[in-house]
Amino acid sequence: MSGYVARVRHDDPPGDSAEFDLLVGSVARRWAEIDPLLPEPSHPRLSTYPLLTVSDESARPVATGTMRYAWYQPGEVGRTWGVPDQHWLTPIVGGPDPEGALDSLLTSWRDQMDDLPSGTGSESAALLTWPARDVCGVRPLQRHGLQPFTVLAARQRRRGVPPSLPPRDVTIRLADMQDLAAVVGLVMEEHRYEEHFGGVFIQPETAEQTRRVVARALSRPPSWIWMAERRGRPVGLVWVSPPERARWVAPLVNAGPAAYIGYGVVTEQERGAGIGTALVSQAHHAMDSYGIAVTLLNYAMMNPVSGPFWNRMGYRPLWTTWEARPVLALR
CATH class of the missing domain: 3.40.630.30 (Gcn5-related N-acetyltransferase (GNAT))
Incomplete structure (x- = not known):
């Protein structure tokens, strides 16, 4: 959506960053209202994976996404459970317009995929996990060609x-x-x-x-x-x-x-x-x-x-x- 700026970070966002704390806090509040079984969102951290960030006109982060790549060789156990070439995004999306922020994050992710020299053949997949009751994500996910594939379902005690x-x-x-x-x-x-x-x-x-x-x-x-x-x-x-x-x-x-x-x-x-x-x-x-x-x-x-x-x-x-x-x- 217009007004958002996306970038790829290879440096760890500061642990005491007020801007990232505000982002995680907004996500935590929305998740708590949507579904009490959702956990607390994690503060974005960079380990060995790059981080996409989306900021508003005031340079405040409104979304982040950790990009992770997995490749399963023939004979590995993981090869039974999906295509061998997997590109994962772990999104944290907040702010006053989470639908627009997610749309911008997905656009940036797609651009990263376009720039890959190889590894995006027929046995590949782009995957992300999204809270089932967070319906603001459905339209941007569909617009970017993603389809719901699997569900993680929960049952509380004695139900x-x-x-x-x-x-x-x-x-x-x-x-x-x-x-x-x-x-x-x-x-x-x-x-x-x-x-x-x-x-x-x-x-x-x-x-x-x-x-x-x-x-x-x-x-x-x-x-x-x-x-x-x-x-x-x-x-x-x-x-x-x-x-x-x-x-x-x-x-x-x-x-x-x-x-x-x-x-x-x-x-x-x-x-x-x-x-x-x-x-x-x-x-x-x-x-x-x-x-x-x-x-x-x-x-x-x-x-x-x-x-x-x-x-x-x-x-x-x-x-x-x-x-x-x-x-x-x-x-």
Whole structure:
């Protein structure tokens, strides 16, 4: 928008800068009004990544965005979870006109992408995460060619469906090391389904990498993996990371302790029978008893099953990841 000036900083903004404090304060106030589960915004800091800044006519910063680049080599675990060439922006947008400030920040980000000599091919993406209830960002994000891609949803303690029993002939129990092959099989089924939505890319190494992660989880009793069986045949699971195994989610929410559900799977033939609801009910009961204040999980926006199911289970959007793929689709 006219009147804003953008620049790229490679020097750390001063820690006692009154202007940056005012910016962060304005963002904190807006977030607190929009969604009490949003955390306090972080003061912009430069480490190894450049910082975009947008200032008004009085040279006061109204937006910042830390630019981060990630490249996943063939065989790396991260290659399963997205395109290998990822360009991230972490925005902090405040001031009296956050929509205009974000628009200017995105324009500056796009200009940075245009100046890249390489690394913006078909297997690339420009990504940022925006508070789901901060609707002032929707129009500028759309104008710049970004689309909502995944949701980080939250459920507070004791919210969701009432306790539910599994269907007849179905039992639910905590998995242990003897269930390694069954758990890997269910997780790989989930991976294959998620491939339809462009967020998972199964690699030759994915099955073995999954086996190692599952084995590590099952070796730490309790596993926090609840498995449903129909007459001894595995038909679904819910995999929870309790707070001590999910420390990375703590900064994303203004409540704690926080847990994370990494997988919720029911085999295709068994969907709609109430198995998923019963699994989640058992996991919720355990987490509520454990004193977990909030549980987080991700689902793909385009997944026709996940969003409606998790909404019924008491989860609602907290953060939305927006994406332009490839990077040069950013307008």
